[in-house]
Amino acid sequence: MRDEIRNPRTLAYAAIVLSAAAMLAMSNIHSAQRRAIASDDAVLSSLRLARIDLNRGFLRTQSSGAASSDRDEGLAMLRQAEQTLAEASRAYADSGVRSPENLSSFAEIDGAFASFMSRLETDGAEGERYAELRISFYAIERKAELLDSAIQEELREFLRGLDAQYVAALWLASFILIGVTAAIHASARAKARISASLRESQELMRSIIENTPSFVYAFDTEGRCVLANRRVADFMRVDAEWMIGRRRAEWMAEETEKAHRLNDGQVLEGNEPITIEEDITEGDGRRVFLTTKFPLLGPDGRVWAVGGISTDITERKRSEQELREALAEREVLLRELNHRTKNNMQVISSWLALQSSRSDDPAVVAVLREADARIKAMALVHRKLYQGGNLSSIDLADYLRELLGVLVAAYGDEDLRVSTALDLQELRAVIDVAVPCGLIVSELVSNSLKHAFKDGREGTIALTLKRNAADEIELAYSDDGPGCPGGLPGPGSKGIGLATVKAIGENQLGGRVRFETDRGFSFGLAFSDAGFRARV
Amino acid sequence: MERRPKVLIVEDEAITALSIRFELERTGHEVCAFVSTGEEAAEAFDRAAPDLVLMDIGLGGPMDGIAAASRIRERSDVPLIFISGYDDEPMRARANAFLPLEFFTKPLDFELLVETIDRAMEVRTPPS
Numbered sequence: 001m002r003d004e005i006r007n008p009r010t011l012a013y014a015a016i017v018l019s020a021a022a023m024l025a026m027s028n029i030h031s032a033q034r035r036a037i038a039s040d041d042a043v044l045s046s047l048r049l050a051r052i053d054l055n056r057g058f059l060r061t062q063s064s065g066a067a068s069s070d071r072d073e074g075l076a077m078l079r080q081a082e083q084t085l086a087e088a089s090r091a092y093a094d095s096g097v098r099s100p101e102n103l104s105s106f107a108e109i110d111g112a113f114a115s116f117m118s119r120l121e122t123d124g125a126e127g128e129r130y131a132e133l134r135i136s137f138y139a140i141e142r143k144a145e146l147l148d149s150a151i152q153e154e155l156r157e158f159l160r161g162l163d164a165q166y167v168a169a170l171w172l173a174s175f176i177l178i179g180v181t182a183a184i185h186a187s188a189r190a191k192a193r194i195s196a197s198l199r200e201s202q203e204l205m206r207s208i209i210e211n212t213p214s215f216v217y218a219f220d221t222e223g224r225c226v227l228a229n230r231r232v233a234d235f236m237r238v239d240a241e242w243m244i245g246r247r248r249a250e251w252m253a254e255e256t257e258k259a260h261r262l263n264d265g266q267v268l269e270g271n272e273p274i275t276i277e278e279d280i281t282e283g284d285g286r287r288v289f290l291t292t293k294f295p296l297l298g299p300d301g302r303v304w305a306v307g308g309i310s311t312d313i314t315e316r317k318r319s320e321q322e323l324r325e326a327l328a329e330r331e332v333l334l335r336e337l338n339h340r341t342k343n344n345m346q347v348i349s350s351w352l353a354l355q356s357s358r359s360d361d362p363a364v365v366a367v368l369r370e371a372d373a374r375i376k377a378m379a380l381v382h383r384k385l386y387q388g389g390n391l392s393s394i395d396l397a398d399y400l401r402e403l404l405g406v407l408v409a410a411y412g413d414e415d416l417r418v419s420t421a422l423d424l425q426e427l428r429a430v431i432d433v434a435v436p437c438g439l440i441v442s443e444l445v446s447n448s449l450k451h452a453f454k455d456g457r458e459g460t461i462a463l464t465l466k467r468n469a470a471d472e473i474e475l476a477y478s479d480d481g482p483g484c485p486g487g488l489p490g491p492g493s494k495g496i497g498l499a500t501v502k503a504i505g506e507n508q509l510g511g512r513v514r515f516e517t518d519r520g521f522s523f524g525l526a527f528s529d530a531g532f533r534a535r536v
Numbered sequence: 537m538e539r540r541p542k543v544l545i546v547e548d549e550a551i552t553a554l555s556i557r558f559e560l561e562r563t564g565h566e567v568c569a570f571v572s573t574g575e576e577a578a579e580a581f582d583r584a585a586p587d588l589v590l591m592d593i594g595l596g597g598p599m600d601g602i603a604a605a606s607r608i609r610e611r612s613d614v615p616l617i618f619i620s621g622y623d624d625e626p627m628r629a630r631a632n633a634f635l636p637l638e639f640f641t642k643p644l645d646f647e648l649l650v651e652t653i654d655r656a657m658e659v660r661t662p663p664s
Contacts, residue, residue, distance in 0.1 A: 335624070339594065342621040344551060347643035350555030353646060357558050372643075379643045386623045406645070 002360045008133040020173075046088035053081035056111075074262045082113050115522045145287050215289070215310040218296060221263060223247045226305055235280075256280055267293045271303060278310060338382045345379045370446055372408050377403055377442040397465055398475075399423035403438055404463060406443040417458040418449070425466040427473065432532045436504045437475060443497045444477045444523055452481020452521060470509075473529055478522035540617065541657040544586035545570035546577040547619070548596040552642075559646045565653065575598025578607040586614065588653055593620035593631065607636045610661060614657045619644060 030093040055509025059078030060070050062460040089110055199243040209216045209229045218227040225243045233240035236251045248257045260278060267274055273294035278285050349372050380403055386395040406418055429437070433470045445461065453459045498515070501523065505513040543565050547553035550572075557567045571577055573593050576591040581589065585591055589608060593601035615637045622626065623641045631639055638652050 026595075338623040342642045343594070346644065347549055347551045348623065349643040350552045351547075353555040354551070354558060356561060376643055376645070383623055383641055407649070410645070459612070 001030050009216040035220060042091060046091065050084035050088060053077045053084060057081060077196060078117060082117055084143045085113055085392045086110060104502070127499065140265050212310070215308070215312075217310075218304040218305045218307040219248070221268060221303065223261060223264070227307070232338075247493050253281060263291070267295055267306045268303060271295050275314075279505065287312055288317045289313060308499040329392065335386065338386050338391070341384050342379055345375050345382075349375050349379075366450075369410070373407055373446060374439060374442050376406060376410065378435055380406065381438055384434075390428075391516060393428045393430045395426060396429040396434055396437065399434055399438065400424060400441055400463060400465060401427075403441055404445065407442055408449070408461075411449040416449070416453065417456065419460050421460055423462075423464040423466075427465070427467050429473070429529060430532050433473070433509070433529045436508050439515060440475070440501050440504055440523075440525065441477065443501050445499050448479040448481060448521065452479045457481065460493040471528065475525045476522070477524075478520060481519040484517040540564055540566040540654070541587040541633040542566045542568040544568055544577070544580055544584060544585065544589045545651065546574070546580075546589065546595065546601060547592070548572040549592070552592075552644075556644070556646075556649075559650065560653070563654075565650075566594070572586045573597040574601065574607070578611075581608050581611065581614075586651075588615045588637075588656060590616065590617050590619060590649075590653075591636075593618055593622060593627065597598030602630050602634065605631070605636070607653040611636050617649075617652065 052369065054077075057074040057080070060074030061079060067302055080453055089107070198259045209227075212229070215232045215235065216227065216229040216231050217225065220226050224245050224247055224519075226245075228240050228243045233243060236243075238251050243251070248260060252260070256279065263274070263276060263278065273292060275290070276290045278289045278291045280289065290313045291308055291310040293306055293308045295303040296307045298304040352368045352375070356365050356372075359365055359368070381394065381399060384399050384402075385391055388394055401422060401424055404422070408416070408418060408420070440462065460481050462476075462478045462480075464474075466474050468474050502513050502515075505511050505525045505527070509525070509527040510531070511525050514522075514524035516522045516524075543560055545553055545556055545567055546559075547556065547570065553570050557570055560567055567588050569580040571580045572595065574597060577589075577591070580586075585598070589605075591601045591605055595601050595604070601618060601620070605618070608614065608616070613635075616629045616634060618636045618660045619642060620631075620639070621642045628639060637656050640649060640652075
């Protein structure tokens with residue numbers, strides 16, 4: 001009911017009815033007042049008639065020598081006048097215009113008339129009594145005239161007021177009607193605008209639904225189709241209108257239909273959207289869709305259908321699969337390459353071992369052992385790559401830590417008393433960085449064990465690794481041996497170890513190399529690996 | 537006279553096999569046989585009755601080292617050392633199913649290899 005009252009159309013109709021009722025009521029009141037005025041007119045007419053009868057009757061009875069019949073006729077006239085006056089008095093009392101003053105005047109006239117008639121009939125006297133009656137009559141007549149005039153004026157005044165009220169009521173009703181009409185017109189225009197906007201909105205929605213490359217559809221809780229765009233119909237090779245009200249089973253294979261129905265059930269049960277992959281095997285084979293399904297709520301807040309938007313991702317899935325296969329193949333190839341590399345290194349290492357076992361020259365054996373250590377340093381990188389699950393980079397700190405252990409064990413003999421002090425920041429390095437770093441450390445360790453800690457000298461090898469503020473890798477190596485009293489060996493010397501280190505650090509890694517031999521031996525290298533990372 | 541421990545080497549890379557053989561013989565071991573395929577390994581095991589088997593995983597032929605090890609395990613609980621250029625978790629998991637003494641990756645650290653073999657032999661044949 002409240003909603004109906006809020007409806008502009010209902011309000012308009014109510015206003016019209018009320019206006020019409022008000023006008024009708026005012027019209028009725030006006031008619032009633034007019035009737036009352038007419039009634040008062042009748043009263044005045046009666047009064048005038050009574051006055052005429054009075055005059056005529058009085059004159060007839062007054063004339064001297066008048067026949068008895070004239071006198072009787074005069075009396076009859078007077079009685080008629082009395083009766084007419086009495087009726088006028090009653091009519092006035094019953095009319096809508098009831099002035100107390102006028103009513104008392106009427107009562108006075110009635111009393112005077114009654115007295116006059118009583119005396120005339122009782123006494124039958126004439127002469128002076130007639131004169132008195134005549135005087136009395138004139139007084140009465142004058143009173144009647146005055147009353148007539150007063151009543152007329154009062155009625156006119158009343159009618160003027162009544163007309164003003166009537167006109168005001170008419171204006172009011174007109175204003176109401178105009179207002180209501182304007183309101184109805186505005187309401188109609190607003191409704192037209194809303195309808196146009198709604199049509200535009202519906203057209204936009206329809207355009208989107210029909211032109212999207214995705215499938216758009218909805219099924220009610222009973223599994224009947226309530227919406228299917230052209231893409232769905234074309235794919236299913238049916239007519240979109242034909243689908244409405246039908247179940248999927250009428251155009252889908254049993255297994256597919258069951259899977260899709262179960263997904264709808266999941267939305268209905270959870271009352272929230274889901275995003276899944278759905279298969280449809282129709283026509284030209286299996287297609288894969290990325291589907292979002294969501295509950296559609298009615299005005300009462302209850303789910304009445306499940307809406308769905310499905311995008312064909314078959315090609316994307318195929319590409320992803322191809323990419324996965326390509327990546328897997330690349331991984332296999334890389335692993336195989338690593339394996340072959342390690343095997344080849346093993347072969348070289350085995351050759352060196354065979355050569356070493358055949359030589360009695362300690363210098364030859366030492367050279368072969370150094371070469372083997374270098375091979376192992378490089379092979380360790382491949383092992384780390386293999387174990388780390390990342391075939392392009394390794395944890396450089398982890399690699400150098402293990403390498404140092406391997407080298408000390410490989411070069412060391414029973415009386416070696418060397419400890420290590422490591423401060424290695426965890427950072428990842430690609431193979432093109434890790435291998436040169438490993439070779440550098442291999443040469444430096446070889447150098448320390450051969451020169452700094454020979455003959456059972458006790459000492460410490462320190463190695464630090466970090467990435468500095470300039471995003472460079474910093475590698476620092478030192479031993480606390482005697483250093484090189486005669487300075488570093490020059491280019492022409494027999495030892496090639498430090499020359500190799502310098503070449504790797506500066507030429508291969510593009511870094512800054514520092515050697516110090518004042519107190520023990522120390523080496524520093526700083527280089528940027530950004531270029532190496534970009535190559536991977 | 538103390539009997540030298542007999543080692544069966546299964547390795548398809550000849551140079552590697554040869555260097556292992558020299559290293560073992562240099563350190564007082566007897567290489568009773570060295571073969572290059574899985575099929576030959578089972579045969580050599582029956583024939584030579586080694587005290588320890590050194591088994592490469594990536595062998596030529598249809599049978600890899602792990603499959604060959606399973607054949608040997610059907611016959612004996614002889615100590616088994618795997619050597620391989622491969623070193624990933626699935627590979628290790630497969631190999632560990634046959635309870636190897638150790639799993640060495642290439643290139644080999646011969647000293648560590650010999651040390652491991654000697655320790656195994658000591659445990660297996662305690663001094664009387």
